Amino acid sequence: MLEINNLSVEVGGKRILTNINLRVEMGYTHVLFGPNGAGKSALLMTIMGFSGYNAVEGEIIFKGEDITHMPVNERAKLGIGVMTQRPPNMTGIKLGEFVKLVSKKNINPEELAKPLDMIRFLDRDINVGFSGGEIKRSELLQLAAQKPDLYLLDEPESGVDLVSIEQIGSTIKKLLFGDATCAGERRKKGKSALIITHTGQILDYVEADKGYVLSNGMMLCTGNPRELLNQIKSKGYKGCIRCNREMS
Amino acid sequence: MQSRNELKKRAESAIKKSAAYGEDFDLDTLGIASTEIATSENLQDLDTETKKKLLNVGVVPSGEGRVGSFLMLDNAISHKSLYDSSLELMSTHEAMEKYYWLKDYSWKLVAVDTDKYTATSYLENANGYFIRAPAGQKAKLPVQTCLLLGSRNVSQTVHNIIIVEEGAELDVITGCATKNGIEKAMHLGISEMYVKKGATLNFTMIHNWAEQVGVRPRTVVHLEEGATFISNYISLKPVRSIQSYPTVKLEGRGAVTRLSTIAVAHPGSELDLGSRAVFNAPDTRAELISRTITTGGKIIARGEMIGNAINAKGHLECRGLVLSNEGMQRAIPILEANVEDIELTHEAAVGKIARDQVEYLMARGLSEDEAVGMIVRGFLDFGMRGIPEELKDDIDKTISQIGMKAM
Ligand SMILES: Nc1ncnc2c1ncn2[C@@H]1O[C@H](COP(=O)(O)OP(=O)(O)OP(=O)(O)O)[C@@H](O)[C@H]1O
Numbered sequence: 117m118l119e120i121n122n123l124s125v126e127v128g129g130k131r132i133l134t135n136i137n138l139r140v141e142m143g144y145t146h147v148l149f150g151p152n153g154a155g156k157s158a159l160l161m162t163i164m165g166f167s168g169y170n171a172v173e174g175e176i177i178f179k180g181e182d183i184t185h186m187p188v189n190e191r192a193k194l195g196i197g198v199m200t201q202r203p204p205n206m207t208g209i210k211l212g213e214f215v216k217l218v219s220k221k222n223i224n225p226e227e228l229a230k231p232l233d234m235i236r237f238l239d240r241d242i243n244v245g246f247s248g249g250e251i252k253r254s255e256l257l258q259l260a261a262q263k264p265d266l267y268l269l270d271e272p273e274s275g276v277d278l279v280s281i282e283q284i285g286s287t288i289k290k291l292l293f294g295d296a297t298c299a300g301e302r303r304k305k306g307k308s309a310l311i312i313t314h315t316g317q318i319l320d321y322v323e324a325d326k327g328y329v330l331s332n333g334m335m336l337c338t339g340n341p342r343e344l345l346n347q348i349k350s351k352g353y354k355g356c357i358r359c360n361r362e363m364s
Numbered sequence: 365m366q367s368r369n370e371l372k373k374r375a376e377s378a379i380k381k382s383a384a385y386g387e388d389f390d391l392d393t394l395g396i397a398s399t400e401i402a403t404s405e406n407l408q409d410l411d412t413e414t415k416k417k418l419l420n421v422g423v424v425p426s427g428e429g430r431v432g433s434f435l436m437l438d439n440a441i442s443h444k445s446l447y448d449s450s451l452e453l454m455s456t457h458e459a460m461e462k463y464y465w466l467k468d469y470s471w472k473l474v475a476v477d478t479d480k481y482t483a484t485s486y487l488e489n490a491n492g493y494f495i496r497a498p499a500g501q502k503a504k505l506p507v508q509t510c511l512l513l514g515s516r517n518v519s520q521t522v523h524n525i526i527i528v529e530e531g532a533e534l535d536v537i538t539g540c541a542t543k544n545g546i547e548k549a550m551h552l553g554i555s556e557m558y559v560k561k562g563a564t565l566n567f568t569m570i571h572n573w574a575e576q577v578g579v580r581p582r583t584v585v586h587l588e589e590g591a592t593f594i595s596n597y598i599s600l601k602p603v604r605s606i607q608s609y610p611t612v613k614l615e616g617r618g619a620v621t622r623l624s625t626i627a628v629a630h631p632g633s634e635l636d637l638g639s640r641a642v643f644n645a646p647d648t649r650a651e652l653i654s655r656t657i658t659t660g661g662k663i664i665a666r667g668e669m670i671g672n673a674i675n676a677k678g679h680l681e682c683r684g685l686v687l688s689n690e691g692m693q694r695a696i697p698i699l700e701a702n703v704e705d706i707e708l709t710h711e712a713a714v715g716k717i718a719r720d721q722v723e724y725l726m727a728r729g730l731s732e733d734e735a736v737g738m739i740v741r742g743f744l745d746f747g748m749r750g751i752p753e754e755l756k757d758d759i760d761k762t763i764s765q766i767g768m769k770a771m
């Protein structure tokens with residue numbers, strides 16, 4: 117589904133990602149760990165194609181197509197959807213109106229908003245005055261309307277209270293797995309995801325297949341997501357860095 | 365008391381006087397629009413093209429949803445109809461003959477010697493509409509008036525007077541347009557509006573001029589105690605030059621006003637649009653809001669609030685979008701407090717559409733044009749009340765064209 121080969125990225129002339137390799141297969145969920153400032157968000161922004169993130173080396177392949185220099189909306193049309201960490205205030209644009217437009221008018225925004233408890237936000241300008249948790253739910257609502265094949269989720273659980281985390285977790289699960297009843301079916305029909313998480317709380321809702329650790333713009337290691345998480349919890353990122361050095 | 369002779373002398377002395385702002389037009393190169401034009405009994409009898417022009421400025425030819433209609437074509441009163449006998453609607457000339465007392469209202473708010481445009485209008489004995497809502501009368505639907513330019517190389521001179529008597533409520537829609545093929549012309553429009561104790565006037569004005577037309581409205585509004593004046597001004601089509609600076613004088617305690625402006629400057633257009641509130645009585649309120657866009661023309665958005673009485677409160681907001689490298693936006697807010705206990709604030713911002721906003725929408729699959737169109741529409745939509753339904757289609761169409769051109 118997604119294949120990143122030797123990708124290096126500059127922002128404002130400064131190198132922030134170096135030689136990244138990553139692969140997300142159809143129906144798989146991968147998680148991305150890493151300390152603050154590692155470049156995790158930058159990687160998602162680059163995959164989506166936001167301006168300012170310049171791929172100076174390497175390539176991004178999605179569904180067999182080289183999308184490295186493709187405009188944002190064409191990537192969206194190909195099936196990539198993103199929840200960014202800090203979306204802009206969209207003064208004058210109502211959430212409900214936009215959700216309807218994104219769904220190509222096929223969807224009743226209220227129905228979609230109900231499980232996320234977002235009905236009363238449909239008449240509000242997108243992100244304007246939204247709290248941290250409300251932004252996450254609004255982004256998820258938009259993704260539910262967009263129905264991408266690959267979900268790029270930047271810290272979906274951060275700043276979210278315990279009730280909302282339940283709504284967010286189960287919504288993500290529903291979006292990713294649909295009504296697939298077994299693992300095999302999920303591989304065939306399910307959606308793919310690349311999720312950034314610090315706490316790993318999202319793993320309580322969505323079973324992830326693979327984890328990556330990014331540090332200082334470089335991919336340190338990959339492995340079983342729970343194992344990586346436990347390691348980071350016990351030994352911190354320093355442990356990862358040391359282990360990586362010993363391996364090579 | 366200003367005698368006719370005295371007014372005439374003052375006007376004559378100002379006949380060459382340039383206006384404080386805006387391009388200085390030489391009126392001598394143009395004739396004065398004709399007062400001799402056949403009248404239309406029914407606006408429905410107008411040709412299709414003209415009817416469409418009317419509709420696009422909020423004037424419904426069938427008169428449906430309106431209590432009265434008035435059409436001035438060049439300098440001739442070409443149509444007048446009224447379905448609500450409690451209101452008065454006639455030409456300013458008729459009203460001046462009918463009511464001796466009207467001389468105490470005419471040319472009292474707008475000085476004849478303001479500039480060459482007011483002077484010319486006075487000396488040419490400008491006609492226009494007179495609307496009066498008698499005390500306590502609350503009109504249920506708006507009166508619609510249309511000022512149409514139908515000839516080239518002329519100046520249309522207009523003088524309107526609106527009086528809303530104590531406790532009355534009145535809605536007025538004024539649409540201004542140009543017939544096809546009018547390359548060059550001027551519109552000079554004097555408006556004097558009186559809103560008396562506890563009365564309300566909702567005034568919506570839509571301008572659809574043409575590439576080579578110069579427009580010089582001169583409007584002053586007088587508010588008595590507890591009076592309310594709400595104004596919406598919309599100009600989204602190409603025009604050569606509009607310079608206006610309507611002034612609301614809050615003369616009675618507790619008077620309230622809100623003036624909203626949305627305007628687009630196309631390449632070759634120069635818009636110098638202001639609004640001014642003068643707080644001359646305690647506890648008065650004003651809100652002056654403008655949202656302007658340039659797709660290549662020049663816009664100066666002025667706003668001025670002068671606080672002369674205690675407990676006055678005013679807010680001024682000028683926001684401008686620049687959608688082309690050729691365009692220019694200048695916001696000039698002026699706040700003046702001459703007493704203590706006054707609260708005047710302003711907010712001004714001009715700039716491009718933020719790239720991250722466009723991409724935010726694109727990331728959900730919208731094309732760049734669609735994204736810009738949506739942002740522009742959101743920018744212009746800040747809750748103007750009382751915009752005629754008939755206009756919304758045309759406004760939407762204009763906005764999507766603006767979105768397309770922006771890239
Ligand atoms: N526009 C920019 N100009 C300069 N530096 C930038 C810019 N955008 C990102 N960076 C830098 O790139 C690095 C990676 O940032 P990024 O947002 O990807 O980190 P992150 O891994 O998502 O961190 P966090 O966990 O805190 O969200 C940081 O050092 C950041 O300051």
Ligand SMILES: [Mg+2]
Pocket residue numbers: 156157158201270
């Ligand atoms: Mg981040």
